[in-house]
Amino acid sequence: xxxxxxxxxxxxxxxxxxxxxxNTDELKDVQERYDIQAVPTFLALQSRELIDQYQGTDKDSxxxxxxVLGSN
Numbered sequence: 001x002x003x004x005x006x007x008x009x010x011x012x013x014x015x016x017x018x019x020x021x022x023n024t025d026e027l028k029d030v031q032e033r034y035d036i037q038a039v040p041t042f043l044a045l046q047s048r049e050l051i052d053q054y055q056g057t058d059k060d061s062x063x064x065x066x067x068v069l070g071s072n
Contacts, residue, residue, distance in 0.1 A: 001062070005021070014070060038056075041055045
């Protein structure tokens, strides 16, 4: 997923979206706050509020979560 994630993050149509990778082993507070149980877990946050989340390596699910952010 890393190469796909990085590719999508560079697309001009997602210019207003910030893409971040977080090491939850180093940032336990993030893991606990969002109840992350598996890697990878993708979160869509807007104004610090969770608006969508999924776990796994399905590219279509990542695209869907990005589209949710793009539509808000």
